[in-house]
Amino acid sequence: MIANLSIRRLRRVPIASILFLAIFLLFILVPLYWMAMTSIKPSDDYLAVPPVWFPAHPTLVHYGAALFAYRGLTGLLNSVIISTAATILSAFLGTLMAYSLARFNTGGQHLSFWVLSQRFLPPIAIILPIFLIYRGVGLHDTHIGLVLAYTVLTLPVTVWMMYAYFRQVPRSLEEAALVDGCTRWQALWRVAVPLAVPGIVAAAVFAFIACWTEFFFALLLTSRNAFTLPTVFRAFIGFQGALYGESSALSVVSLVPSIALGILVQRHLVRGLTLGAVRG
Amino acid sequence: MAPVKITGLHKRFGTVPAVRGIDLTVADGEFTVLVGPSGCGKSTLLRTIAGLEDLSEGTIEIGGRVVNDMRPKDRDVAMVFQDYALYPHMTVARNIGFGLRARKFPPAEIDTRVRRAAAMLGIELLLDRYPRQLSGGQRQRVAIGRAIVRNPQIFLFDEPLSNLDAQLRDEMRSEIKRLHQDLGATMIYVTHDQIEAMTLADRIVLMNAGQIEQVGTPLDLYERPATRFVAGFLGSPKINFIPATLAAGGSSVLLKLGDGQTLPLPASAPQLSASDSGRLVELGIRPQHVGRANGDGARTRIKSAIELVQPTGSRTFVTFRLAGTPVMAELDAHDPGRPGDEIEAGFDMRRAVLIDSETGRVLRAVSP
Numbered sequence: 001m002i003a004n005l006s007i008r009r010l011r012r013v014p015i016a017s018i019l020f021l022a023i024f025l026l027f028i029l030v031p032l033y034w035m036a037m038t039s040i041k042p043s044d045d046y047l048a049v050p051p052v053w054f055p056a057h058p059t060l061v062h063y064g065a066a067l068f069a070y071r072g073l074t075g076l077l078n079s080v081i082i083s084t085a086a087t088i089l090s091a092f093l094g095t096l097m098a099y100s101l102a103r104f105n106t107g108g109q110h111l112s113f114w115v116l117s118q119r120f121l122p123p124i125a126i127i128l129p130i131f132l133i134y135r136g137v138g139l140h141d142t143h144i145g146l147v148l149a150y151t152v153l154t155l156p157v158t159v160w161m162m163y164a165y166f167r168q169v170p171r172s173l174e175e176a177a178l179v180d181g182c183t184r185w186q187a188l189w190r191v192a193v194p195l196a197v198p199g200i201v202a203a204a205v206f207a208f209i210a211c212w213t214e215f216f217f218a219l220l221l222t223s224r225n226a227f228t229l230p231t232v233f234r235a236f237i238g239f240q241g242a243l244y245g246e247s248s249a250l251s252v253v254s255l256v257p258s259i260a261l262g263i264l265v266q267r268h269l270v271r272g273l274t275l276g277a278v279r280g
Numbered sequence: 281m282a283p284v285k286i287t288g289l290h291k292r293f294g295t296v297p298a299v300r301g302i303d304l305t306v307a308d309g310e311f312t313v314l315v316g317p318s319g320c321g322k323s324t325l326l327r328t329i330a331g332l333e334d335l336s337e338g339t340i341e342i343g344g345r346v347v348n349d350m351r352p353k354d355r356d357v358a359m360v361f362q363d364y365a366l367y368p369h370m371t372v373a374r375n376i377g378f379g380l381r382a383r384k385f386p387p388a389e390i391d392t393r394v395r396r397a398a399a400m401l402g403i404e405l406l407l408d409r410y411p412r413q414l415s416g417g418q419r420q421r422v423a424i425g426r427a428i429v430r431n432p433q434i435f436l437f438d439e440p441l442s443n444l445d446a447q448l449r450d451e452m453r454s455e456i457k458r459l460h461q462d463l464g465a466t467m468i469y470v471t472h473d474q475i476e477a478m479t480l481a482d483r484i485v486l487m488n489a490g491q492i493e494q495v496g497t498p499l500d501l502y503e504r505p506a507t508r509f510v511a512g513f514l515g516s517p518k519i520n521f522i523p524a525t526l527a528a529g530g531s532s533v534l535l536k537l538g539d540g541q542t543l544p545l546p547a548s549a550p551q552l553s554a555s556d557s558g559r560l561v562e563l564g565i566r567p568q569h570v571g572r573a574n575g576d577g578a579r580t581r582i583k584s585a586i587e588l589v590q591p592t593g594s595r596t597f598v599t600f601r602l603a604g605t606p607v608m609a610e611l612d613a614h615d616p617g618r619p620g621d622e623i624e625a626g627f628d629m630r631r632a633v634l635i636d637s638e639t640g641r642v643l644r645a646v647s648p
Contacts, residue, residue, distance in 0.1 A: 178351070183353065195368065
């Protein structure tokens with residue numbers, strides 16, 4: 001009887017799931033752990049055999065070098081400014097475009113697909129003309145230049161994510177607002193946008209991460225002034241070999257905003273606000 | 281409160297006509313019901329009055345002002361939607377007060393009005409809840425509250441009860457009727473449910489295929505339908521249509537059924553002459569006007585056999601065949617007979633109508 005019970009209790013433990021999750025966690029966390037440790041290892045420990053799992057003499061010297069000597073801090077600030085500005089612009093313009101596509105079927109069925117098709121274009125196909133134009137109009141190596149480029153780069157995905165969301169918001173809600181005394185513009189901001197917030201936040205997060213990790217445009221469109229964090233990493237692989245410590249230190253720093261953002265918006269990402277809007 | 285006048289209204293979606301040439305006047309304080317099968321253009325007409333659809337041709341006047349190019353918010357109408365359309369991110373109180381806030385009323389005034397509307401509808405205790413925490417009937421009340429709080433000139437209802445279950449629907453129907461009596465406001469109400477139309481309306485506008493079939497009081501349409509469509513749409517169970525041919529019978533004209541039996545013309549039919557012989561017609565007679573012939577001299581007698589017996593409690597509906605056409609009769613619940621029994625049915629030809637099969641119009645003597 002007792003043996004029987006404990007076997008049943010054991011059966012309730014989903015061993016396969018736990019095993020799978022454990023392996024999955026290791027897969028995700030080990031590289032991160034290695035990176036974090038490398039950032040505080042003295043350089044002798046980088047490639048030691050057997051590997052050093054925790055350095056005996058942790059040091060912050062790589063952080064200092066990466067942030068100041070290699071101008072990582074400037075890159076970080078530039079990245080924050082440019083990514084934030086591009087994200088806000090992309091979310092704002094994306095909201096307007098997506099709403100227009102969803103509600104008024106602007107441009108028929110082709111415009112919405114054309115928007116998405118912009119993502120099929122390899123960046124390398126357009127980077128040279130953009131570079132030349134930027135040089136010509138004085139946007140090269142400016143914050144505004146990169147903000148514009150990133151806004152255009154992220155808009156297609158932003159529009160498509162919000163388009164799907166706006167289509168879910170029942171039309172009758174805005175119609176009720178129109179009859180109640182709103183203009184179309186007010187109905188958008190007071191009714192449709194609040195209901196699409198989860199979609200807007202999700203799209204904004206995607207846009208921010210895309211900007212934050214973008215390398216190719218930043219490499220070609222900036223040099224000494226508006227350079228972003230990813231471009232700083234170039235400096236760590238040189239003829240003297242790879243600077244593992246500095247590189248890891250800067251990686252840790254670049255992770256912080258992404259993680260903070262994830263925690264901050266998690267609530268919005270999962271909330272289904274439209275529940276209860278209409279019947280059911 | 282205001283009258284609504286619609287003249288020559290057309291609405292096309294692309295090249296597809298949805299509403300074709302509507303002329304309609306709704307008097308101040310009148311409860312008008314637009315009824316018809318789905319796709320007949322009744323909702324489109326209502327949305328055009330609200331300003332949610334642009335019209336293609338014609339004019340709409342509300343309270344004497346042409347509102348054709350006016351935005352919905354400037355027309356001073358309120359609308360209750362089929363799916364309630366409550367703002368899910370606002371509490372009940374904020375939902376009801378939304379229109380007042382949009383129109384920049386002072387907060388104290390908004391509060392007073394919201395409370396008064398909530399009290400009228402018995403939802404004072406729900407003011408702090410969100411729509412998702414309410415039942416269907418409560419949501420519908422909030423939607424109505426949002427309309428009455430603004431005290432608009434016109435109330436528009438777009439099938440407001442069709443998402444409710446049967447019992448709640450009856451309850452809310454009475455409530456809307458009471459609301460109309462209390463407020464005395466002009467109301468235009470769209471439904472596909474003929475019972476809702478009959479019970480609520482001062483006047484019914486029966487629509488079909490984008491046009492008005494007939495306008496009149498519920499009893500008018502029920503007793504004196506202008507077309508076959510109107511006769512068939514109103515009334516439950518449905519009116520019986522019995523195909524026949526006009527035939528000369530001595531000095532008068534008779535109805536000749538498919539099996540050779542003859543019936544006299546209905547009382548409402550016009551005087552026809554022998555030259556009308558051979559015209560195809562249909563006799564329209566409601567089940568209530570077909571019964572047992574027992575001792576009722578006024579009725580035209582027909583013998584047949586009972587096929588189907590359907591009791592409903594108060595009355596029982598019995599189906600038999602007349603010249604191959606099933607005919608339903610309403611009988612006393614305690615004396616319905618059984619399938620297979622012979623029945624001598626009596627047709628009350630004073631209440632029957634004669635329909636021209638070719639035009640679908642009811643043939644009627646010019647009333648004196």
